[in-house]
Amino acid sequence: MSYHHGDLRRAMTAAAATAVAERGPAALSLRELARIAGVSHAAPAHHFGDKAGVLTAVATEGYTLLAEALQEAGDDLLAAGIAYVRFAVDHPGHFAVMFDRSLLHADDAGLRAAEQASAAALAGLAPDADASRAAWSVAHGFASLWLSGAISGPDVVAAAEPVLRRMAPTPG
Amino acid sequence: MSYHHGDLRRAMTAAAATAVAERGPAALSLRELARIAGVSHAAPAHHFGDKAGVLTAVATEGYTLLAEALQEAGDDLLAAGIAYVRFAVDHPGHFAVMFDRSLLHADDAGLRAAEQASAAALAGLAPDADASRAAWSVAHGFASLWLSGAISGPDVVAAAEPVLRRMAPTPG
DNA sequence: CTGCTATCTTGTCAATGGAAAGATGAGTCG
DNA sequence: CGACTCATCTTTCCATTGACAAGATAGCAG
Numbered sequence: 001m002s003y004h005h006g007d008l009r010r011a012m013t014a015a016a017a018t019a020v021a022e023r024g025p026a027a028l029s030l031r032e033l034a035r036i037a038g039v040s041h042a043a044p045a046h047h048f049g050d051k052a053g054v055l056t057a058v059a060t061e062g063y064t065l066l067a068e069a070l071q072e073a074g075d076d077l078l079a080a081g082i083a084y085v086r087f088a089v090d091h092p093g094h095f096a097v098m099f100d101r102s103l104l105h106a107d108d109a110g111l112r113a114a115e116q117a118s119a120a121a122l123a124g125l126a127p128d129a130d131a132s133r134a135a136w137s138v139a140h141g142f143a144s145l146w147l148s149g150a151i152s153g154p155d156v157v158a159a160a161e162p163v164l165r166r167m168a169p170t171p172g
Numbered sequence: 173m174s175y176h177h178g179d180l181r182r183a184m185t186a187a188a189a190t191a192v193a194e195r196g197p198a199a200l201s202l203r204e205l206a207r208i209a210g211v212s213h214a215a216p217a218h219h220f221g222d223k224a225g226v227l228t229a230v231a232t233e234g235y236t237l238l239a240e241a242l243q244e245a246g247d248d249l250l251a252a253g254i255a256y257v258r259f260a261v262d263h264p265g266h267f268a269v270m271f272d273r274s275l276l277h278a279d280d281a282g283l284r285a286a287e288q289a290s291a292a293a294l295a296g297l298a299p300d301a302d303a304s305r306a307a308w309s310v311a312h313g314f315a316s317l318w319l320s321g322a323i324s325g326p327d328v329v330a331a332a333e334p335v336l337r338r339m340a341p342t343p344g
Numbered sequence: 345c346t347g348c349t350a351t352c353t354t355g356t357c358a359a360t361g362g363a364a365a366g367a368t369g370a371g372t373c374g
Numbered sequence: 375c376g377a378c379t380c381a382t383c384t385t386t387c388c389a390t391t392g393a394c395a396a397g398a399t400a401g402c403a404g
């Protein structure tokens with residue numbers, strides 16, 4: 001291990017996402033992340049500024065991943081909803097941080113851009129604003145409740161589909 | 173101010189809910205709460221054990237308040253949904269903590285009881301399990317997105333109603 | 345070879361959560 | 375009244391943390 005890590009930024013965001021997924025954002029320790037990455041406790045500050053900076057990077061990555069997932073799902077509202085839920089379950093660390101403004105630098109330029117990218121991916125799927133908000137709300141609510149354990153079952157998608165379908169009644 | 177505060181437990185949960193609402197659960201400091209209450213920094217430990225204990229008490233109070241709000245809303249699914257959203261907006265500190273298991277003592281007896289009380293208030297409103305989950309998901313999702321700033325507007329209820337109605341199409 | 349700059353380290357500080365041990369006072373029972 | 379008991383609160387202490395300041399290192403351009 002040389003003096004320079006080489007890819008510290010990426011390693012830190014990955015480790016942070018994992019740690020948040022496992023023990024929540026509150027238990028995240030910058031020093032622990034540094035230990036995992038094998039660098040000194042002050043190294044993260046150079047790349048991220050402070051703790052909120054690390055989580056902002058994670059959230060930004062999350063919004064980008066979400067936008068990609070939504071685009072891959074295509075124009076179908078139900079498919080988009082399932083993609084949304086699947087993203088949340090597959091990336092719980094990112095998801096936990098993305099919608100908690102108190103943890104982030106909410107005015108970060110990169111974050112805002114990534115937010116708008118996924119917002120754009122969401123818009124246009126529904127006929128009007130209310131329908132769009134409704135679809136977003138069901139998917140987001142189901143994902144949140146599933147992650148918190150309030151709703152549980154053997155398979156996420158199987159549980160989510162009938163719920164999402166009720167909001168976006170597509171044939172088939 | 174005597175040696176005994178007299179109502180420390182209630183004062184602490186109230187102060188904690190306010191602090192969480194203002195700056196998020198991560199920024200909550202037990203010592204700050206103690207200062208606000210005018211007691212030593214170790215006093216809270218006696219009543220709540222640790223930080224998670226304080227937040228567990230807040231969450232328990234939240235579930236109780238939610239159950240009451242839902243019961244007052246009656247049998248109408250739309251009214252219940254609006255009551256749910258209104259609760260979240262009126263008690264953001266409680267709401268922020270209730271569904272984040274990583275902050276709580278999830279196996280606390282009082283918490284579980286309060287959870288089930290509000291779950292019971294939710295059940296029975298919808299014809300089947302999927303409808304119930306769907307209603308819960310929209311209300312929860314909308315409330316979360318509104319609190320995070322992802323959805324905004326001049327009036328919460330006015331914004332929530334058309335969204336909730338799409339899920340629970342009641343006449344009138 | 346000589347700077348230049350991003351990257352990382354070491355040293356330090358106040359604040360925090362939590363544990364241990366002791367002080368206080370309210371109520372109970374003789 | 376007086377002693378006992380117990381919940382409540384304080385004082386003291388420690389390891390950990392986030393953040394800052396100043397210095398060390400290395401890759402890279404000239």
